Amino acid sequence: MLMTERDRLAKEIKALADRLGHNRTSLVPMLQEVKRKYHRLDSYAMQVIADEVGIHPVEVHSVASFYAFLGDHQQGKFVIRLCRTISCDMRDKDRVARQLENDLNITFGQTTPDGKFTLEWANCMGMCDQGPALLVNNHVFTKVTPEQVHEILEECRSAFGQHAMERKEVHLA
Amino acid sequence: MNSIPTFSSMTPEAGLKKAMELSRPDIIAEISASNLKGRGGAGFPTGVKWNFAASAHADRKYIVCNADEGEPGTFKDRVILQEYADLVFEGMTIAAKAVGAKEGILFLRGEYTYLRPHLEAVLQRRREAKLLGPEVLGAVFPFDIRIFMGAGAYICGEETALIECIEGFRGEPRNRPPFPVNTGFLGRPSVVNNVETLAWAACILQRGADWFKSHGTEKSTGIKIFSVSGDCEKPGIYEFPLGISVLELLKKVGGEHARAVQIGGASGLCVPASEFHRAIAFEDIPTGGSVIVFGPQRDMLEVLHNFLEFFVDESCGQCTPCRLGNRKLLEGVEMLQAGTCSMTYLRELCALGESMQLASKCGLGQSSPSAFLSVVKHFRDELMGRVTLPTHG
Numbered sequence A: 001m002l003m004t005e006r007d008r009l010a011k012e013i014k015a016l017a018d019r020l021g022h023n024r025t026s027l028v029p030m031l032q033e034v035k036r037k038y039h040r041l042d043s044y045a046m047q048v049i050a051d052e053v054g055i056h057p058v059e060v061h062s063v064a065s066f067y068a069f070l071g072d073h074q075q076g077k078f079v080i081r082l083c084r085t086i087s088c089d090m091r092d093k094d095r096v097a098r099q100l101e102n103d104l105n106i107t108f109g110q111t112t113p114d115g116k117f118t119l120e121w122a123n124c125m126g127m128c129d130q131g132p133a134l135l136v137n138n139h140v141f142t143k144v145t146p147e148q149v150h151e152i153l154e155e156c157r158s159a160f161g162q163h164a165m166e167r168k169e170v171h172l173a
Numbered sequence B: 001m002n003s004i005p006t007f008s009s010m011t012p013e014a015g016l017k018k019a020m021e022l023s024r025p026d027i028i029a030e031i032s033a034s035n036l037k038g039r040g041g042a043g044f045p046t047g048v049k050w051n052f053a054a055s056a057h058a059d060r061k062y063i064v065c066n067a068d069e070g071e072p073g074t075f076k077d078r079v080i081l082q083e084y085a086d087l088v089f090e091g092m093t094i095a096a097k098a099v100g101a102k103e104g105i106l107f108l109r110g111e112y113t114y115l116r117p118h119l120e121a122v123l124q125r126r127r128e129a130k131l132l133g134p135e136v137l138g139a140v141f142p143f144d145i146r147i148f149m150g151a152g153a154y155i156c157g158e159e160t161a162l163i164e165c166i167e168g169f170r171g172e173p174r175n176r177p178p179f180p181v182n183t184g185f186l187g188r189p190s191v192v193n194n195v196e197t198l199a200w201a202a203c204i205l206q207r208g209a210d211w212f213k214s215h216g217t218e219k220s221t222g223i224k225i226f227s228v229s230g231d232c233e234k235p236g237i238y239e240f241p242l243g244i245s246v247l248e249l250l251k252k253v254g255g256e257h258a259r260a261v262q263i264g265g266a267s268g269l270c271v272p273a274s275e276f277h278r279a280i281a282f283e284d285i286p287t288g289g290s291v292i293v294f295g296p297q298r299d300m301l302e303v304l305h306n307f308l309e310f311f312v313d314e315s316c317g318q319c320t321p322c323r324l325g326n327r328k329l330l331e332g333v334e335m336l337q338a339g340t341c342s343m344t345y346l347r348e349l350c351a352l353g354e355s356m357q358l359a360s361k362c363g364l365g366q367s368s369p370s371a372f373l374s375v376v377k378h379f380r381d382e383l384m385g386r387v388t389l390p391t392h393g
């Protein structure tokens, strides 16, 4: 990671801690915010967060690694989470899964090489009467059919726009 | 936007206004008289819970609304928050008045982030209307509510794991006792209630305990909101009085041809058609509201496989019976699917399931074997000696 990027990240985390409070109860909200913005929680970010909250970085890692939405792996701009739980399973979620893999050319747990899409499984997301359900970041799609997959991906691509692709990535320290 | 007729028929804020006229013990007395039991699944009497928190001495107390709704097949809390958020916040404010709390926290699961803007807007509107803030309804009663987002962990629906998460720790359940009403968020007395429980509390203050008791059974008073999914004609949200039989419910949702119904989510019971006369109530089949219908063509082993993958994924890993037990049960289901499980080993798995129910630290491990045990009990003849390999992957 470039020095300037590190500095920017550290500054942002400090501002975040000033806003949320320099204590342990701010830890999960801080991790959520950094993850949302940078699509990853790397060891440098965790170190800065640890300093701001006043705990050891291992503690931060221990918390982040516990939660499905906070893991330290790099994610794409669009995280697609397909529900794999029973009611969606009975509504043919496997076919939607297959089509997602086909159209993105990755398997579950992977991110497309251009960094745009990450494909993940999710457990029941409270849309069981309208399955198969999936989340794209915070947006929910219900009664998804395999042929709608392409449409959903196109919607993401156009919502995202060209300019966003040019944003500098923050890499691991 | 009218999914729950009883909630729609309520007069806004009438319950809160009533509560403001009552003394703290009188509010709790009304809730206790209604015999309202927790709608999150465990069914603990709400009046008793509030009373514990009210009589605890502390500099601060908290009201926590549990909107982590992660039990497979449950979505009623989402609908309640989408359509009746005011009723839930009204219930939280009444609880705060009753126990003497100044701060409320809505714990909203990360998967429901899209509800947050709406909920923040409702909270803001309530502040402007003086229903929240330094002087609620002009009285010497400060109370406000903030939203805390979950981060994708089913176990955080367990009340002590939920508190660990807000405090900035891994969502690992604590030993109970001490209970949150005594030692909750930041060591302070905290009432943790389900979304639906709090909405009913507001209704009870408005209509009275007798109105509530006029529905349901003696031990399971009132109405319950159900989330129905699976093989039926009309999946969705329903309100029924507690005590309704499984068959009656299935008829209403167009699922009377089911071979089995899962009541209470993956942690609940698998009820076979021969037991559809049983009642959905705390004294018979308890539930947090999840009803998953399995049609005649369903393979119950695939259902079990799905549930056990869920538990293996969501176990916090803190205690051995749950961390390893769920894996063993899942492997056992795979053996059954492959037709390689002996009857002796199946009996051992059942004994393991019973040990998990006894020895696990929290409700996840205590209830995760229920579906396995009930399927083995009721569908044994179709489990053994399979010759075809499963097709899922």
Ligand SMILES: Cc1cc2nc3c(=O)[nH]c(=O)nc-3n(C[C@H](O)[C@H](O)[C@H](O)COP(=O)(O)O)c2cc1C
Pocket (backbone or CB within 6 Å): B037, B038, B039, B040, B041, B042, B043, B044, B066, B067, B068, B069, B070, B071, B154, B155, B156, B157, B158, B159, B160, B192, B193, B194, B195, B197, B198, B362, B363, B364
């Ligand atoms: C594994 C597990 C998950 C739970 N998930 C939820 C949940 O999502 N929502 C909920 O209200 N209660 C959940 N509970 C129950 C809570 O621990 C607690 O009993 C409940 O929030 C109390 O509220 P009530 O008395 O109003 O039902 C869960 C319990 C366990 C063991």
Ligand code: SF4
Pocket (backbone or CB within 6 Å): B155, B172, B173, B314, B315, B316, B317, B318, B319, B320, B322, B323, B360, B361, B362, B363, B364, B365, B366
């Ligand atoms: S029963 Fe399971 S979820 Fe509960 S504390 Fe033990 S390992 Fe964690």
Ligand code: FES
Pocket (backbone or CB within 6 Å): A083, A084, A085, A086, A087, A088, A089, A123, A124, A125, A126, A127, A128, A131, A133, B072, B073, B074
């Ligand atoms: S089972 Fe998929 S949303 Fe509940």
